[in-house]
Amino acid sequence: MLSTGDFKRGTRIELDGEPVVIIDVASQSPTARGSNTLIKTKLRNLITDQFIAKTFKSGEKFNEPDLEQKTVTYLYKDGEAYYFMDTTTFEQYSLGSDEVGDNAHYLVGDLELRVQIYNERPIGVEVPPTLVLTIVDCEPAVRGDTVNAVTKAATLETGFQLQVPMFIENGEKVKVDTREGRYISRAK
Numbered sequence: 760m761l762s763t764g765d766f767k768r769g770t771r772i773e774l775d776g777e778p779v780v781i782i783d784v785a786s787q788s789p790t791a792r793g794s795n796t797l798i799k800t801k802l803r804n805l806i807t808d809q810f811i812a813k814t815f816k817s818g819e820k821f822n823e824p825d826l827e828q829k830t831v832t833y834l835y836k837d838g839e840a841y842y843f844m845d846t847t848t849f850e851q852y853s854l855g856s857d858e859v860g861d862n863a864h865y866l867v868g869d870l871e872l873r874v875q876i877y878n879e880r881p882i883g884v885e886v887p888p889t890l891v892l893t894i895v896d897c898e899p900a901v902r903g904d905t906v907n908a909v910t911k912a913a914t915l916e917t918g919f920q921l922q923v924p925m926f927i928e929n930g931e932k933v934k935v936d937t938r939e940g941r942y943i944s945r946a947k
Contacts, residue, residue, distance in 0.1 A: 767781065772821040773822040777806055860883070890935050
């Protein structure tokens, strides 16, 4: 069991029968004598992906969720389902588009990522924080637009659109931040 003293970013607890991860935590000392210290948290539900702000009293106890992470390879998408294969047991998992969420913007064939399993049921995927993807469509570069940090829209091989600098061209590989959906640099 975990208590509020164990809380830190990334800690996973079970709240109201569902797994949540702590995004932010702060403690607040009371002004009245004899009052408990309050632990203010910002949580993300791992099943619904919703954010929750919750305050706990110091010393409260919580169960650790039955969460497991397995390394999988992305196989393909069929309608609303995405299919993944465990790299060690070759077991296949399917997740709906609501479970994959915004991570679908970065799924390419043979991409290794982690699937989260809660009570023997897959509930979501975690893509790496940065990926190298290919630009398939963007406007041509315009000479002379180098004074300001001018950007243009570009489409990745996955169909996701993001802003890139003017010097990026079709067919180039770029490094993308998957947490914020933004261009980082050219890939080497």
